[in-house]
Amino acid sequence: MKDASCAGRISRRFESLAREGRGGLVTFITAGDPDLDRATEILLGLPGAGADLIEIGMPFTDPMADGPSIQAAGLRALASGQTMARTLDMVRRLRRDDRDTPVILMGYYNPIYIYGNERFLGDAIEAGVDGLIVVDLPPEEDDELCLPALEAGVNFIRLATPTTDDERLPRVMRNTSGFVYYVSITGITGTKGATAEVVGQATARLRRHSKLPIAVGFGIRTPDQAAAITRIADAAVVGSAIVDRVAANLDETGVARPGLVEDVLALVAELAGGVRAARG
Amino acid sequence: MGQILLARRMGKKRIIAETGAGQHGVATATVCALFGMPCVVYMGEVDIARQQPNVFRMKLLGAEVVPVTSGSRTLKDALNEALRDWVTNVEDTYYIIGTVAGPHPYPMMVRDFQSVIGEEARAQMLEAEGRLPDALVACLGGGSNAIGLFHPFLDDEEVRIYGVEAAGRGIETGEHAASLTAGSPGVLHGNRTYLLQDEEGQITEAHSISAGLDYPGIGPEHAWLKDVGRVEYVSATDDEALEMFELCSRLEGIIPALEPAHALVQVARIAPEMPKDGIILANLCGRGDKDIFTVAEALGVTL
Numbered sequence: 001m002k003d004a005s006c007a008g009r010i011s012r013r014f015e016s017l018a019r020e021g022r023g024g025l026v027t028f029i030t031a032g033d034p035d036l037d038r039a040t041e042i043l044l045g046l047p048g049a050g051a052d053l054i055e056i057g058m059p060f061t062d063p064m065a066d067g068p069s070i071q072a073a074g075l076r077a078l079a080s081g082q083t084m085a086r087t088l089d090m091v092r093r094l095r096r097d098d099r100d101t102p103v104i105l106m107g108y109y110n111p112i113y114i115y116g117n118e119r120f121l122g123d124a125i126e127a128g129v130d131g132l133i134v135v136d137l138p139p140e141e142d143d144e145l146c147l148p149a150l151e152a153g154v155n156f157i158r159l160a161t162p163t164t165d166d167e168r169l170p171r172v173m174r175n176t177s178g179f180v181y182y183v184s185i186t187g188i189t190g191t192k193g194a195t196a197e198v199v200g201q202a203t204a205r206l207r208r209h210s211k212l213p214i215a216v217g218f219g220i221r222t223p224d225q226a227a228a229i230t231r232i233a234d235a236a237v238v239g240s241a242i243v244d245r246v247a248a249n250l251d252e253t254g255v256a257r258p259g260l261v262e263d264v265l266a267l268v269a270e271l272a273g274g275v276r277a278a279r280g
Numbered sequence: 281m282g283q284i285l286l287a288r289r290m291g292k293k294r295i296i297a298e299t300g301a302g303q304h305g306v307a308t309a310t311v312c313a314l315f316g317m318p319c320v321v322y323m324g325e326v327d328i329a330r331q332q333p334n335v336f337r338m339k340l341l342g343a344e345v346v347p348v349t350s351g352s353r354t355l356k357d358a359l360n361e362a363l364r365d366w367v368t369n370v371e372d373t374y375y376i377i378g379t380v381a382g383p384h385p386y387p388m389m390v391r392d393f394q395s396v397i398g399e400e401a402r403a404q405m406l407e408a409e410g411r412l413p414d415a416l417v418a419c420l421g422g423g424s425n426a427i428g429l430f431h432p433f434l435d436d437e438e439v440r441i442y443g444v445e446a447a448g449r450g451i452e453t454g455e456h457a458a459s460l461t462a463g464s465p466g467v468l469h470g471n472r473t474y475l476l477q478d479e480e481g482q483i484t485e486a487h488s489i490s491a492g493l494d495y496p497g498i499g500p501e502h503a504w505l506k507d508v509g510r511v512e513y514v515s516a517t518d519d520e521a522l523e524m525f526e527l528c529s530r531l532e533g534i535i536p537a538l539e540p541a542h543a544l545v546q547v548a549r550i551a552p553e554m555p556k557d558g559i560i561l562a563n564l565c566g567r568g569d570k571d572i573f574t575v576a577e578a579l580g581v582t583l
Contacts, residue, residue, distance in 0.1 A: 060481075060482065061351065061482045061483040062351065062356065062357075062360055062468060062469075062483050063360075064360050064363045064364065064469070065364075065367065067364070068350075071350055075351075078482060083480050084480060084481075109467045110466045110467045110468060110475075110477070110481040110482075110483070111480060111481035111482065112481070113466060113467055113481060114466060114477065114479070114480065114481030115480075115481065136467065136470060163370055163371075185368075186367060186368055186369070186370055186371070187364075187367055187368035188364045188367060188368060
C-alpha cells in the first residue's frame, strides 16, 4: 500500500502551514451550487482568496449529517443539473490553474457506489482529487472504499466527534490519512459551535491517538471563530457560512444575483485574514 | 415496547421517532406516555396532512409532532430529520426507529421485536388449525410488519411467502414505492438494499396512496430474501388497494388500513387458485379509521 499520508498535496500543505507557523483555512462549497458556472468561478477564486484546503460537497438528495443550509445547497445543485461527472470536471478545471491546493470531495456513499467505486477512484485521481470524506461509511466498512482509496493513493479522511471515545478512536484512526476532521459538536452542520476550551481538550485527546494534522469544523462562521480554532488546531473548516452567503445572493426565484461570486470570495478572504492573524 | 425498555436500561431521558402513516408514531407516543418520557415524533408534512387522526392521537398521548418540510416531505425525510436530531442529542436521547431500515443493529433489533407477530400467529395457527398456513402475505413499506410475520416461518419450506409493495399509480408510471420490484441496489440510511434512485445514485421520490408504504428503500433483510428467492415480492396499485379496502370493509366488517389493503390484493389473487381448505395468513397490520379521509377523497366522496 502506498503511504498516502507521507506524500500528496494534503500533507505538503500542512507541512508548509507548519513552517509558516499558522493554521489553515479549509473552505467547503457544494459542487454546482447555485449552478455549474458560478460554482466553478467560486472554486477557481478560492485559493486566491486565501483558502488553504478546499472541500467540495458532492450533492445528495438525503444528506443525513447536514443542516438546512447544506441540504438546500445540495438540492439547488441537483436542480441545476449537477452530476458526479460535472463535479469531477470542476476539479479538473481548477487543476489547470492550481497544482498545490488540496481538494477533498465530501459527501455520501450512494452516488459514488452508483458511479462505480473503481471508476470513481480512477477518475478522481486523474481529475486531481486528493482526499475523500464519505460521511456514511464507518470504519467497519473500510473494505468498500477506504482501503481501495488508500491503495490508489487518495487520502481517506475520517470524522471524529465528541462521542468518539478512547476505545473507539483507534479504530476510527486506523485507516485515516491526510488529516483528522474533528466535528466539534454532536450534531449536524450549520449549528452552534463549541467553546475553544472544549475543543482544546478534544484536540489534545486526538493528538494522543494520532500524529495527523487536525482540522476542526461544524459551527465555525466568523473570522474570529476561525482564528480561535487555529490557535488550538491545525486548521478550521468553514462550510455553512459560505453556503449561506451563496444563498443570500440568490433572488426570489433562486437565480444568482450579479456579484455573487465576488461576495462569497470576499467572505473567504475575511476568514483567511482571521486565520492568518491568529497566531501573529 | 422492546425499544423503550432498552432506552430505559440505557438511561436515556428522551425519545424520538419517525413515522409515515403515524402507526409507529402512535405506538411510540403510547409507550412514552406509559413510562412518562418526553416524545418527539418527526413526520413529513405531506403525511401529516393525510393522517390527521393519528397526528391527533399522538398529540393526545403527549407527543410533540414535528412537521418535516425537506425533500419529498414523507417518511424518508422524517427518517433523515430524526437521524439529525439523534446525532445532535445522542447523550440523552434514544431513537426508536419504526422500521427494519437504518444502520445496524436497527434492522436486526426491529425484526426481533416485530417477530412477536409471527411467533404468535404461528402458535395460534397450530392451535386453531393444527397445521401451518399454506401462504403468508404482508405489505411492505420499510418492511417491519412483514419481516415480523415472515421471520418465524422462514425455515418452514412448505409455506409460500408473499411481500406486497405499493405500485402507486402503476410501476410503469414511475410513481410508486416498489423498491424491490423496480429499484436497484444502493446505500441509504446506513444499510445496503434496493432503492428507488436515478442513474446518478440520487434517491427518487416514492409514491403511494398509503403513507406507511411511501418509502424509497426497503429493509435490507428483504433485499436478501428476494435475492435468495425465499420470499416472492409482488406489488399492488393504489386503485387495487382501494378496491380491497372497500371489499374487506363490506365483506368482513373490518375496515383495514390502506397499507394491509395492499396485502389483501395479493390474497385475492392467490386464493382462487388454492384448494377450498387452503389457509392464507395475511397480516392486517393497521386499522383503516385513520385512512377514511384519504379514501373518501380518492373515491370522490365529500364527508
